[in-house]
Amino acid sequence: xxxxxxxxxxxxxxxxxxxxxxxxxxxxxxxxxxxxxxxxxxxxxxxxxxxxxxxxxxxxxxxxxxxxxxxxxxxxxxxxxxxxxxxxxxxxxxxxxxxxxxxxxxxxxxxxxxxxxxxxxxxxxxxxxxxxxxxxxxxxxxxxxxxxxxxxxxxxxxxxxxxxxxxxxxxxxxxxxxxxxxxxxxxxxxxxxxxxxxxxxxxxxxxxxxxxxxxxxxxxxxxxxxxxxxxxxxxxxxxxxxxxxxxxxxxxxxxxxxxxxxxxxxxxxxxxxxxxxxxxxxxxxxxxx
Amino acid sequence: xxxxxxxxxxxxxxxxxxxxxxxxxxxxxxxxxxxxxxxxxxxxxxxxxxxxxxxxxxxxxxxxxxxxxxxxxxxxxxxxxxxxxxxxxxxxxxxxxxxxxxxxxxxxxxxxxxxxxxxxxxxxxxxxxxxxxxxxxxxxxxxxxxxxxxxxxxxxxxxxxxxxxxxxxxxxxxxxxxxxxxxxxxxxxxxxxxxxxxxxxxxxxxxxxxxxxxxxxxxxxxxxxxxxxxxxxxxxxxxxxxxxxxxxxxxxxxxxxxxxxxxxxxxxxxxx
Numbered sequence: 001x002x003x004x005x006x007x008x009x010x011x012x013x014x015x016x017x018x019x020x021x022x023x024x025x026x027x028x029x030x031x032x033x034x035x036x037x038x039x040x041x042x043x044x045x046x047x048x049x050x051x052x053x054x055x056x057x058x059x060x061x062x063x064x065x066x067x068x069x070x071x072x073x074x075x076x077x078x079x080x081x082x083x084x085x086x087x088x089x090x091x092x093x094x095x096x097x098x099x100x101x102x103x104x105x106x107x108x109x110x111x112x113x114x115x116x117x118x119x120x121x122x123x124x125x126x127x128x129x130x131x132x133x134x135x136x137x138x139x140x141x142x143x144x145x146x147x148x149x150x151x152x153x154x155x156x157x158x159x160x161x162x163x164x165x166x167x168x169x170x171x172x173x174x175x176x177x178x179x180x181x182x183x184x185x186x187x188x189x190x191x192x193x194x195x196x197x198x199x200x201x202x203x204x205x206x207x208x209x210x211x212x213x214x215x216x217x218x219x220x221x222x223x224x225x226x227x228x229x230x231x232x233x234x235x236x237x238x239x240x241x242x243x244x245x246x247x248x249x250x251x252x253x254x255x256x257x258x259x260x261x262x263x264x265x266x267x268x269x270x271x272x273x274x275x276x277x278x279x280x281x282x283x284x285x286x287x288x289x
Numbered sequence: 290x291x292x293x294x295x296x297x298x299x300x301x302x303x304x305x306x307x308x309x310x311x312x313x314x315x316x317x318x319x320x321x322x323x324x325x326x327x328x329x330x331x332x333x334x335x336x337x338x339x340x341x342x343x344x345x346x347x348x349x350x351x352x353x354x355x356x357x358x359x360x361x362x363x364x365x366x367x368x369x370x371x372x373x374x375x376x377x378x379x380x381x382x383x384x385x386x387x388x389x390x391x392x393x394x395x396x397x398x399x400x401x402x403x404x405x406x407x408x409x410x411x412x413x414x415x416x417x418x419x420x421x422x423x424x425x426x427x428x429x430x431x432x433x434x435x436x437x438x439x440x441x442x443x444x445x446x447x448x449x450x451x452x453x454x455x456x457x458x459x460x461x462x463x464x465x466x467x468x469x470x471x472x473x474x475x476x477x478x479x480x481x482x483x484x485x486x487x488x489x490x491x492x493x494x495x496x497x498x499x500x501x502x503x504x505x506x507x508x509x510x511x512x513x514x515x516x517x518x519x520x521x522x523x524x525x526x527x528x529x530x531x532x533x534x535x536x537x538x539x540x541x542x543x544x545x546x547x548x549x550x551x552x553x554x555x556x557x558x559x560x561x
Contacts, residue, residue, distance in 0.1 A: 083461050105465070112462050116480045116557045129468040129476070157557045177466065 028056035029094040029102060029181050029213040030080065036088030037079060038238070049075055051238035052089070057181065059097070060207045062214040064224035067234035068277060073217045076234070077185050080215065081106045096180055097211075105179035109186045111170040113158035119145065119169050120154045126177035137176070144172050148202065164195035171202060175212070182206065184216045188223070200227050200257035221277070225249075225269050226260040233276045243276045245269060342524065349527035350534070357531065362516070367535055369512040370501055373429050374539070377436020378490075378497035384437075385444025386486055393452035393478050394470060403449050410442035414500060418507045427508035436500035440493040444486075451485035452478050484558070487551040494543045498536065513539075 093102035249263035334346035357363030392399035425431035505514025520528035
């Protein structure tokens with residue numbers, strides 16, 4: 001992962017600028033520095049997706065990455081989750097506050113529950129794959145499932161559950177491995193509005209309960225604003241950070257998925273990000289196919 | 290929340306009940322038609338509308354069965370063929386499934402092996418009959434071999450494919466949890482392939498039965514294939530029919546056993 005950063009001289013000025021910009025947080029849980037990645041098309045033309053991309057995510061911070069489809073969101077997701085190795089630059093997962101190694105867990109739109117495992121067994125999968133499951137783990141899993149209102153279905157198979165319930169099981173599976181960073185890729189887009197709001201609250205509550213950082217990859221601007229501390233707008237090819245919006249909402253009462261959407265700043269932020277996306281569309285319509 | 294589960298369970302139950310009722314009605318109609326055909330066949334044979342010598346008759350089949358039972362040959366023949374079929378099915382499919390799944394570990398070898406399996410599968414296995422009988426003799430061993438060979442390639446090809454076609458997103462999820470290949474195999478590849486394995490087994494019942502019976506046609510001292518072959522050459526059509534009926538029942542019984550095992554092992558498919 002620690003490949004030396006060797007961008008072209010033309011880009012390095014930009015990455016130097018970015019390094020001193022507010023994209024970088026102190027004590028980061030995730031650091032993406034000088035990320036270079038691209039792919040080769042069938043006719044041998046090399047297309048750069050990222051060229052000297054920099055950003056970081058602080059402890060307990062929720063950051064959304066929005067962009068048009070084709071902007072490289074999914075590739076970025078795969079790079080950060082470790083499914084792909086970056087061709088250049090580094091992606092570092094920060095240590096825990098107690099000095100232990102950091103850990104990334106992710107969740108997709110597909111819940112990826114295994115039909116042959118019960119809800120409890122599905123929730124425990126992550127632990128099972130790296131060490132022996134203890135009685136303590138099972139108790140913790142039951143407790144977390146109970147918090148999400150799944151007590152009655154702990155021993156049921158996923159087929160019997162609604163989409164929202166299944167996604168909550170997937171969230172439990174993601175969180176049970178004690179990640180320092182949770183990576184979400186359009187996790188709620190297949191759900192109905194009400195369930196989606198409830199799950200957004202669940203994710204936002206993570207920060208309070210365990211200080212987990214969250215990176216949310218989405219095309220849904222509303223969801224991005226409602227949930228995050230910061231929205232990063234990704235655009236162009238190679239993709240760069242077109243805008244980085246700190247989301248500060250004066251909500252009535254504690255911030256929830258609903259109260260955030262009712263905050264007076266919501267529309268303004270929406271307009272700014274939507275505008276950014278659209279100008280990006282016009283600008284790079286030819287480049288990104 | 291629990292309401293939703295309960296109503297889902299209720300819906301599942303309702304659906305099963307409806308399916309069972311539907312099955313009952315269809316089964317009734319099928320039985321009725323079968324009985325009507327048998328009665329018509331018997332009447333036609335008795336009134337000499339058809340040549341009883343060339344077509345046999347239900348009563349004649351019944352008499353052939355009674356004689357077979359009295360002499361004990363019917364039981365011996367049935368057990369012989371059943372033994373050959375089951376042993377061939379278990380050994381051939383077992384080896385095929387095991388090898389096919391294990392090849393998941395070595396994708397490069399899998400490609401080559403699968404190529405050979407496809408060639409093996411294209412050979413009409415029955416054509417190998419004379420070879421097998423020469424190599425392994427005219428007793429049951431050669432039939433077990435023929436039944437086994439008939440099922441091996443199918444089992445291997447389909448379990449190889451089942452392992453390969455595992456959901457890539459699930460595979461990535463396992464990898465993101467840093468699962469070792471052995472772990473992925475045990476906890477994802479094998480359970481994921483189970484439904485395919487069972488459908489392969491069901492198809493293979495037929496192939497194993499063909500292998501055993503054709504082996505008996507070629508050279509044998511006992512077995513339903515032997516009985517049918519001998520009776521055919523003597524124009525004893527009733528005994529031929531009897532053999533066919535028992536073979537059909539045997540295939541049905543084996544399918545039913547596989548289905549039962551499937552329901553037990555893949556209980557998550559039915560349990561909702």
